[in-house]
Ligand SMILES: *[C@@H]1O[C@H](CO)[C@@H](O)[C@H](O)[C@H]1NC(C)=O
Ligand SMILES: *[C@@H]1O[C@H](CO)[C@@H](O)[C@H](O)[C@H]1NC(C)=O
């Protein structure tokens with residue numbers, strides 16, 4: 325126990341810097357799609373229970389690509405395994421010279437062609453990806469599992485993953501779906517799917533899903549740009565009037581302004597944030613109460629056994645009642661991450677980006693150091709009440725409002741002193757690396773692994789940081805410690 329603890333602390337020092345990593349996209353990973361599940365801090369064999377996950381049907385003896393996405397190009401190989409219905413390893417699907425070893429790979433590789441054994445039917449089985457992260461620890465692996473049924477040809481009917489029609493021997497995919505069997509989903513296929521007059525469906529040009537995403541025109545916001553801004557927000561043709569806002573400098577290249585907006589009727593105030601970023605990629609602002617304890621990492625409560633009172637298949641408890649006085653009912657989620665409490669844990673994160681005069685600003689949550697996940701995937705809602713943004717002359721302006729109290733499971737009330745975290749995406753041409761940690765001795769081989777506005781690892785140095793702000797009293801406290809070490 326003592327040894328385990330020492331080991332995790334040692335590793336934590338290295339790991340704290342790097343968030344965002346590996347998830348299977350085909351066969352799709354079990355929900356929740358957290359990309360920081362690993363063999364050090366999550367429950368074997370996958371970090372997520374099988375209950376309630378989507379299953380992919382495959383044909384015995386067939387050959388296909390297993391795909392995954394990466395938030396960070398860690399150095400290391402991978403191994404793909406087939407697990408039986410009791411999650412015990414049946415066979416390696418990658419050639420493993422050393423028997424149980426890893427297939428060497430360039431750090432940006434995101435797929436591998438595998439062949440299933442002939443004649444092997446396998447009901448309720450699992451494909452598991454193990455990805456080495458040599459810079460963390462020689463034995464550290466991210467893992468991600470996708471559940472499958474493997475059946476014989478006579479019983480197989482091509483259904484194009486339920487997302488298209490099988491015509492003349494191939495799948496014709498519905499809007500927004502693509503891939504040989506329509507196995508991948510974009511956020512939109514056409515501008516129409518971004519609210520019609522509300523937005524544009526833009527191709528991100530990166531390596532992760534969704535490849536196409538909705539960016540909203542001024543006056544609209546939210547999922548698929550369906551929501552109308554209830555008030556008029558500034559636009560790029562006028563200079564911003566920020567006289568009523570409080571200024572907080574975050575870095576040489578990122579400035580935050582904020583202002584309370586009183587609400588006469590509900591008395592539930594809103595807060596308006598204005599982020600000015602010298603950069604053209606995404607930017608994010610996160611918060612959690614500064615006195616929140618590590619107990620919050622137990623949410624969502626994920627358990628093997630389904631809680632009968634719970635409507636969510638994997639047991640995400642809808643109520644989240646924790647805080648300084650940490651109630652016991654949240655303790656003991658066996659699927660909670662067991663790493664040290666980090667700056668990104670249990671954080672409400674608003675992620676925004678702009679392309680020209682179109683913007684995308686969305687409410688996210690991060691349980692840990694994984695890529696933030698939109699609130700609706702946690703059983704919550706997007707609680708940005710109005711937003712706009714634009715990118716002009718290399719500077720991104722993002723404006724958004726949120727109620728101080730949203731009563732959403734995936735949000736924290738903004739009250740009292742908050743730990744405020746911020747980050748921005750890597751700027752093309754200014755790719756940030758850290759030779760001291762030697763995370764990237766191997767050059768990424770996919771040119772443009774980081775593209776503008778694609779939500780991936782933010783990088784080091786002044787790409788990210790944290791401070792404490794009491795938004796109501798306009799008091800901020802910049803921590804007197806090296807933000808690079810603590811993330
Ligand atoms: C890296 O992996 C990708 C994906 O498999 C592949 O397309 C590419 O050729 C590889 N590059 C090198 C230099 O090995
Ligand atoms: C800027 O906003 C303040 C109130 O926040 C207002 O008093 C002032 O007139 C505005 N200035 C301009 C130039 O619009």
Ligand SMILES: *[C@@H]1O[C@H](CO)[C@@H](O)[C@H](O)[C@H]1NC(C)=O
Nearest residue numbers: 576577601602603717718719
């Ligand atoms: C943005 O940052 C770069 C690099 O520090 C600097 O050269 C440039 O002048 C900055 N642009 C603005 C608009 O501040």
